[in-house]
Amino acid sequence: MKSNQVTIKDIGRELGISPSTVSRALKDHPDISTETKKAVNALAEKLNYQPNIVALNLRQQKTNTIGVIIPEIVHFFFSTVISGIEDVAYQAGYNVILAQSNESYQREVTDMKALFNSRVDGMLLSLSRETTNFDHIESIISKGVPIVFYDRMYESPTSSKVIVDDYAGAKEAVLHMIDQGCKRIGHLMAAPNLMISIDRFKGYEDALLERKMKVNKEWVTECFSGTFEEGKRATKKLLSLPNPPDAIFANNDPMAMGAMMAIKEKGLKIPQDIAIVGFSNWFFGEVMDPSLTSVDQPGYEMGQEAARMLIKQIEMKGKGEPIIETKILKTKLIIRNSSLKKGKEK
Amino acid sequence: MKSNQVTIKDIGRELGISPSTVSRALKDHPDISTETKKAVNALAEKLNYQPNIVALNLRQQKTNTIGVIIPEIVHFFFSTVISGIEDVAYQAGYNVILAQSNESYQREVTDMKALFNSRVDGMLLSLSRETTNFDHIESIISKGVPIVFYDRMYESPTSSKVIVDDYAGAKEAVLHMIDQGCKRIGHLMAAPNLMISIDRFKGYEDALLERKMKVNKEWVTECFSGTFEEGKRATKKLLSLPNPPDAIFANNDPMAMGAMMAIKEKGLKIPQDIAIVGFSNWFFGEVMDPSLTSVDQPGYEMGQEAARMLIKQIEMKGKGEPIIETKILKTKLIIRNSSLKKGKEK
DNA sequence: CAATTTTTAGCAAACGTTTCCGCTACGCTC
DNA sequence: GAGCGTAGCGGAAACGTTTGCTAAAAATTG
Known part of the structure; x- marks a missing residue:
């Protein structure tokens, strides 16, 4: 320059x-x-x-920039979130600077420091899978930088968050499977320290309990990385059980696809032998064979909403107490062939 | 703040x-x-x-920030590119600020202006589908901001670019289809003003000519938006032709998937009745049924390379003439079941 | 026509750094 | 003891804006 x-x-x-x-x-x-x-x-x-905006920034102590920390960019759900963020930021005249934690705690910490030093006006944050300590976040907040969590958060009373109703979404999915006549429903869980994993698991559990079915720990596998490969591996293990499940609810779509792969390789039929339901409704679920039933998460809306909340907080700064709110977005069960044992319900 | x-x-x-x-x-x-x-x-x-980095930026007339203009974030290929960019920028101590053109020319123009005003040290640019006028780009370049194109570019002698060898990739794919015994190969082309569309088309054409097959214009459809739906629609049209193709080479994977959908709905078998090959190797091609043969584009490497070239130019500034280079990355044909009429070749 | 108000514009400080230049004080050499 | 080199530090300008205060000129008032 x-x-x-x-x-x-x-x-x-x-x-x-x-x-x-x-x-x-x-x-x-x-x-x-x-x-x-x-x-x-x-x-x-x-x-x-x-x-010269740089001079302006210095003068006004404001950069009109928001920092976004994303666990993984190459991820259907997260990329839709970014898109939503970008769109409302653009309209409000904010730049968005992007940092990818790559699911690493260390990287998350340094990213947040870097963003802080760049004097972003606020941050949008989704925790990495590894993050179990939150000091770095509290420290930023204590310096007066507003943070809004999206999707993956921890119970911080001082920040707004926008999340998806994972519990209800999971429960609805599992109830649907029960309605389809599944008797032995397994679950591919993701990283057990993330609230989304826990909530989805709870939804799974409560659906079973509500229908007086017992929860068989054998059928629940923790898949830390939540990838396609891990879903496949875990499913193979489940299938080799003496009493294998006749349905699998996966924490996300890639794992569901891994499960489908494993099942096909074993020569079993979906959904007749084993039904599958995923989570997130990656756009190609529609196009799989059989098409994949999944819980749709409104990623774009989440991004929009999070950005709106953050910008509101930024612009409220100094004018009264910040409003801490939690917005829970509804999921929607998209029923496709991978779970239709009986044919269409309702 | x-x-x-x-x-x-x-x-x-x-x-x-x-x-x-x-x-x-x-x-x-x-x-x-x-x-x-x-x-x-x-x-x-x-x-x-x-x-205070803002003060530093002002003082040193340098922001350590690069601007990235991306046509569409929610897109497998582009998101891998962003990821590559982000990783090398991070390591080199640069921030990346992201702007999405949403395939709109107008938006591309205003985005570039905004990035310029934010005094980014350089820009990474992939043209929107609509862009046919390049004044906004020349104007930025003339102000001394280095620009590196990735994937979609125009013939500007003054900028570096990193692209993929679309021509060779397409040709290889079509030759493979011919080797598999396909006689009537159709093509789903994308926006005809983009070089990548043209190059892939040329590769298609030259493969046919090389094997002394004639190019039937009827079998080539222009799909401006390049989406799944458009691929499906276009394929339906092709299938209703009196002399329909027995193979389809699609400009990208979503269109290939649309084609598969249309073919299945028609009750035809893939690849026996119609073979399919896509482009970009979206990661779930592997997981489709049948799995999708596709031309792999190294998006992550492209992002890395583009960022490296840009940063080199930024840091060379003032020290001699800028080096204009064009890097062409090799594609790789990933052969899966959707094109294997004969079984494995080689 | 003097006094006062209004209009129009400039000065200077400030935002947080970096860096050129210069100053002081010390110790050394002859 | 005069001259000089040097270690260690401070002053001030600069990056491009904004803004409170002040000042000059013009216009209005009685």
Whole structure:
């Protein structure tokens, strides 16, 4: 950036007036005469003057930038969240600077520090899978930077969050499986320290209990990384049990797909022998064979909502207490063939 | 950002020394005595001093930030590119600010202006599908901001680019289909103003010509948006032709999946009746039924390479002429079941 | 026409750094 | 003891803005 860029001073010099006058003229300040304004605007136009935002940022102690920490960019759900964030930030005149934690706690910590040092006005955060200590977050908050959690959060009383009703979504999915006549429903759980894993597991459990079915620990596998491969591996293990499940509820769609793969390789039929339901409704679930029943999570809306809440907090700053709110978005069960043992219900 | 943040002045005041001395002490300048350095560092540590990067940016006329314009975030290929960019930027100490053009020319123009005003040190750009005029880009370049194109570019002699060998990838794919005994190979083309569409089409064409097969315009459909739905729609049309193709080479995987859908709905078998090959190797192609043959594009590497080239240019600035280079990454044909009429070749 | 108000504009400080230049005080050499 | 080199530090300018205060000129008032 060797600035051959026009500044307010250049304009002033050219017109024989001071920088302050130019500044005011550009902002249509009443103190400035119409002629001066005209001259300034004309010259600014002609020289293609663009205000230096960095200088502005320094002056106003505000960067109009929000930092987004995302566990993994190459991930259908998260990428839709980013898209939602980006869209509302753009409309509100904010930049978004993106940092990827890669599911690493260490990286999350350094990312947050870096964002803080860049003086972002606020942060949007979804915890990494490894994160179990929250000091780095509290420290940022205590410095007055507003944080809004999305999707993966911990119970912090001082931040807003927008999440999805994982519990209800999971429960609905499992009830659906029961309605389809599944008797032995297994669950591929994800990283057990994440609330989303726990909530989905609880939904699974409560659906079973509600229908007076017992929860068989054997049929529940913890898959820390939550990947396709892990889903496949875990499913193979489940299938080799003496009393294997006749249905699997997976914590996410890639694992569900891994399960489908394992089942097909074993020569079993979906959903006749084993029904499958996933979570997140990755867009290609529709296109699988059989098409995958899944719990749809509104990622784009989540991104939008989180960005809106954050920007509201940023702009409320100094004007009264911040409003801490928690927004829970509804999921929607998308029923497709992988779970339709009986044919369409309802 | 009501700065209750410690500054260099605070440290100076506390220690009874000047800000300049503090600055130097922190940077281990030889002019400063060891004791002073010790005292400064100790106090900085104690007060948890963090340099104000905004001030630094202003001072050094450099923001250590690169702007990335992406046509669409929710897109497997592009999200891997972002991931690659983010990783090398992070390691080199750069922030990445993300802007999504949403395939809109207007949005691309305003995004670039906004990034320029934020004084990013350079930009990474992939053209929107609508972009046919390049003045906005030339204008930025003429102001001395380095731009590196990735994936979608135009023939600008003044910028570096990193692309994928679309032509060779497409040709290889079509040759493979011919080897599998396909006689009537159709093509789902994407937006015809993008070089990648043209190059892939050329590869398709040349493969046919090389094997002395004629190119039947009837079998080539332009799909402007390149989506799943469009692929499906276009395929339906192809299938209703009096002399329908027995193979389809799609410009991208979603369209290939749309094609598979249409074919299945028609009751035809893949690959026996119709073979399918896609482009980009979206990660679930492996998991489809049948699994999808596709041309793998190294998105992550592309992101990395583009970021590296850009950062090199940024840091070379002022030191001699910028090096304009074009890097062409190799594709790789991933052969799966959707194209194996004969069984494994080679 | 003098006094006062209004209009218009400039000065200077401030945001937090870095860095060029210069100053002081000390110790050394001859 | 005069001259000089040097270690250690401070002053001030600069990056590009904004803004409170002040000042000059013009316009209004009685």
